[in-house]
Amino acid sequence: MSPYAGTNFLEFFLVLFSRIKLFLSGQPVELATDEIQILVLAGVAASSALVGTFLILKRMTMLANSLSHTILVGIVIAYIITFQNFHSIDITTMLVASVVMGILTAFLTEFLTKTARLQEDASTGLVFTSLFALGIILVTLLTRNAHIGTEVVMGNVDALHRDDCLLVYAILLLNLFLFLLFFKEYKITSFDPALARSLGISTLFFNYLLMVQVSATCIGAFRAVGVLMVLALITGPPLIARFYTHNLKTLLLLATTIGILASLIGVALSRHLLSLYGIALTTGGIVVCVISFIFILSLTTKLRSRI
Amino acid sequence: MIALSPFLYFVDPILRGPTVGCMLMCCAAALIGVIVFLRKQSLLAESLSHASYPGVIVGVSVAGAFYFNEQQEGIVTLFILLGAFVSAFIGLWAIHFLEHRLKIRPDAALCFILSTFFGIGLTLASHVQFEYPLFYRQVQGYLFGQAATMTDFHIAIYAILTFIVITTILFLYKELQVISFDREWAKTIGLNTRYVDIICFVLIVLAIVIGIRSVGVVLMSAMLIAPASAARQFSNKLYIIFPLAAFFGLISGYYGNYLSFEGSLPTGPMIVMVASAICIFALFFAPERGLLLRLLRIAKFRYRCLCENLLKEIWRHGPDKTITFDQIIQYQAVSSFYIRWVLAQLVHNGWLEEPASNTYKLTHDGQLWAAKIVRLHRLWEVYLADYIGVGVERVHRNAEEMEHIITPEIEEELTLLLKDPKRDPHHQPIPPKEDL
Numbered sequence: 001m002s003p004y005a006g007t008n009f010l011e012f013f014l015v016l017f018s019r020i021k022l023f024l025s026g027q028p029v030e031l032a033t034d035e036i037q038i039l040v041l042a043g044v045a046a047s048s049a050l051v052g053t054f055l056i057l058k059r060m061t062m063l064a065n066s067l068s069h070t071i072l073v074g075i076v077i078a079y080i081i082t083f084q085n086f087h088s089i090d091i092t093t094m095l096v097a098s099v100v101m102g103i104l105t106a107f108l109t110e111f112l113t114k115t116a117r118l119q120e121d122a123s124t125g126l127v128f129t130s131l132f133a134l135g136i137i138l139v140t141l142l143t144r145n146a147h148i149g150t151e152v153v154m155g156n157v158d159a160l161h162r163d164d165c166l167l168v169y170a171i172l173l174l175n176l177f178l179f180l181l182f183f184k185e186y187k188i189t190s191f192d193p194a195l196a197r198s199l200g201i202s203t204l205f206f207n208y209l210l211m212v213q214v215s216a217t218c219i220g221a222f223r224a225v226g227v228l229m230v231l232a233l234i235t236g237p238p239l240i241a242r243f244y245t246h247n248l249k250t251l252l253l254l255a256t257t258i259g260i261l262a263s264l265i266g267v268a269l270s271r272h273l274l275s276l277y278g279i280a281l282t283t284g285g286i287v288v289c290v291i292s293f294i295f296i297l298s299l300t301t302k303l304r305s306r307i
Numbered sequence: 308m309i310a311l312s313p314f315l316y317f318v319d320p321i322l323r324g325p326t327v328g329c330m331l332m333c334c335a336a337a338l339i340g341v342i343v344f345l346r347k348q349s350l351l352a353e354s355l356s357h358a359s360y361p362g363v364i365v366g367v368s369v370a371g372a373f374y375f376n377e378q379q380e381g382i383v384t385l386f387i388l389l390g391a392f393v394s395a396f397i398g399l400w401a402i403h404f405l406e407h408r409l410k411i412r413p414d415a416a417l418c419f420i421l422s423t424f425f426g427i428g429l430t431l432a433s434h435v436q437f438e439y440p441l442f443y444r445q446v447q448g449y450l451f452g453q454a455a456t457m458t459d460f461h462i463a464i465y466a467i468l469t470f471i472v473i474t475t476i477l478f479l480y481k482e483l484q485v486i487s488f489d490r491e492w493a494k495t496i497g498l499n500t501r502y503v504d505i506i507c508f509v510l511i512v513l514a515i516v517i518g519i520r521s522v523g524v525v526l527m528s529a530m531l532i533a534p535a536s537a538a539r540q541f542s543n544k545l546y547i548i549f550p551l552a553a554f555f556g557l558i559s560g561y562y563g564n565y566l567s568f569e570g571s572l573p574t575g576p577m578i579v580m581v582a583s584a585i586c587i588f589a590l591f592f593a594p595e596r597g598l599l600l601r602l603l604r605i606a607k608f609r610y611r612c613l614c615e616n617l618l619k620e621i622w623r624h625g626p627d628k629t630i631t632f633d634q635i636i637q638y639q640a641v642s643s644f645y646i647r648w649v650l651a652q653l654v655h656n657g658w659l660e661e662p663a664s665n666t667y668k669l670t671h672d673g674q675l676w677a678a679k680i681v682r683l684h685r686l687w688e689v690y691l692a693d694y695i696g697v698g699v700e701r702v703h704r705n706a707e708e709m710e711h712i713i714t715p716e717i718e719e720e721l722t723l724l725l726k727d728p729k730r731d732p733h734h735q736p737i738p739p740k741e742d743l
Contacts (some may be wrong), residue, residue, distance in 0.1 A: 232419070
């Protein structure tokens with residue numbers, strides 16, 4: 001029995017705080033499902049916001065859209081290789097699959113544009129739709145069950161397990177590490193590619209590295225929010241944060257905070273709706289709704305202040 | 308599954324619904340796809356198809372709220388189509404607002420609208436799952452496309468919509484052509500571009516709404532992109548691209564449905580796989596623009612250049628001299644194996660003779676060809692030096708490329724223009740035309 005059962009929005013946070021207090025005072029606390037959800041979603045949101053900020057600055061979000069579709073093939077192949085079901089996760093295989101798919105997608109798109117001379121928007125669209133279709137067909141053939149296809153797209157927060165936290169936080173750590181290590185390089189390649197070139201920093205290399213980070217983030221997110229809704233976590237928080245600041249460091253911090261906050265509110269709201277109205281909604285979707293709500297809220301305040 | 312004859316797919320009362328339905332949808336999508344392709348808006352189509360998903364769900368919920376049941380599928384379908392249409396339009400407006408009012412870059416705006424609308428749609432879907440479980444199965448079909456349950460009624464709806472798309476394109480053909488290729492000119496001749504743009508957007512949304520039943524919201528954009536890209540490979544002319552794209556659309560619709568039925572696989576991905584297979588085939592093998600033939604043409608040109616360079620090299624030592632292989636390769640950048648092979652080809656074709664092994668001598672034909680190349684080279688040098696005013700020491704490199712390209716007509720003109728010069732800027736004699 002979850003300690004959160006039957007709580008409304010405010011009570012949820014009260015219970016959460018009391019349990020955190022309990023945990024800090026050194027008493028053994030078993031992780032409840034809602035807490036696992038919060039941990040995973042917050043981890044995913046933080047990774048996505050960090051990666052998303054640079055994607056938006058580099059005008060590469062459509063490549064993230066491609067990746068979120070093509071990652072499905074990577075997931076299926078990782079699944080074939082390990083011969084495990086979707087519920088146990090081998091972190092290394094997943095990460096390798098994400099790296100391979102990230103590079104492959106970027107490479108194929110570039111190949112179609114440069115070598116086969118297809119216009120850029122069409123080649124982007126062609127690559128990810130074909131690979132996604134392939135992924136869905138593979139999933140259906142392998143499992144003889146179309147529902148897994150839907151689950152990969154929609155995500156299922158309720159099926160999350162403690163091991164999921166490991167994957168998500170491994171990816172978050174990786175992202176944090178890379179951004180701390182290459183902060184200067186990322187900053188320069190985003191804002192002034194010409195300067196980067198004259199300083200001998202390869203924009204291409206950092207674009208590919210970012211692609212790999214995006215695909216790792218997507219693969220970490222697919223069990224919780226699905227491969228498509230992670231895009232809202234990637235684009236939403238940085239876009240909101242840009243209403244308030246133009247400083248890169250503040251932007252990163254603010255975007256991450258908004259992402260984490262949205263996932264916290266999302267889980268609480270989901271619990272609130274379930275206990276008060278008996279409506280079970282997908283938590284990932286609610287997080288996306290919260291993000292769009294925050295976006296609209298910031299938008300109206302911004303527009304009003306302009307008048 | 309039983310393998311059925313293709314003909315049966317059009318007659319059988321259960322099978323003909325999905326088959327004809329898919330073909331109509333793909334045809335309409337492919338036609339609109341050409342417009343989308345030419346306007347470079349493929350990614351907008353991707354966003355709009357995702358943005359139509361919440362509308363599908365709202366349509367179902369409204370139908371459910373009016374106590375329609377899943378037996379009255381026709382009416383429910385109408386609700387769904389209307390909902391999808393409206394929500395795709397809201398998505399379009401939102402993208403426009405983000406881009407123009409908030410100055411958010413197009414890629415970020417598209418991506419944000421795509422994912423938030425889809426997320427909202429999925430949230431609503433989980434509500435429908437709870438409230439109207441029977442509708443939920445139907446709604447899930449709109450994610451990846453589900454053709455199997457289409458009936459004659461659906462065919463009627465989709466046929467009408469497809470008809471609207473085709474007639475609009477026929478009526479606006481000229482305007483579309485002008486606007487797609489030269490927007491500025493269209494404005495100057497007094498065409499109302501805004502008006503045509505709006506019609507284009509309506510058509511795009513309409514094609515998406517028609518298509519999501521058989522291909523699904525997630526993959527819909529592929530059906531707009533793939534047939535148009537494939538058709539573009541085969542022609543430059545709009546009046547050929549349109550029917551060709553429609554034809555590719557029909558094929559992918561038929562075979563996608565066929566394969567999905569035979570293998571009991573989801574319809575949308577199968578249709579998309581067929582369409583992308585056609586497109587990839589076209590990208591590689593189309594005449595003129597296909598990658599393979601383009602590479603072949605390039606290789607052929609390089610081969611000819613090398614032939615001409617080798618003949619020229621031998622000629623440089625003296626037209627009648629016999630020279631060794633080592634002397635030939637002295638100034639060539641290509642691998643010696645390849646040169647040996649090319650020389651063998653030249654001997655075989657009668658441009659060169661090989662008096663002893665590893666030594667070569669020009670035949671009469673070979674002398675003529677080499678002299679012609681040298682003439683072109685030196686003529687061009689004269690032209691560059693006298694007419695363009697390029698420094699004499701810099702004319703050689705450019706002439707080295709141009710000698711392979713200049714046609715007999717250009718040579719004629721150059722001879723006339725330069726008054727048939729006898730010497731090039733380096734005071735080397737130019738082989739006279741009469742000797743060739």
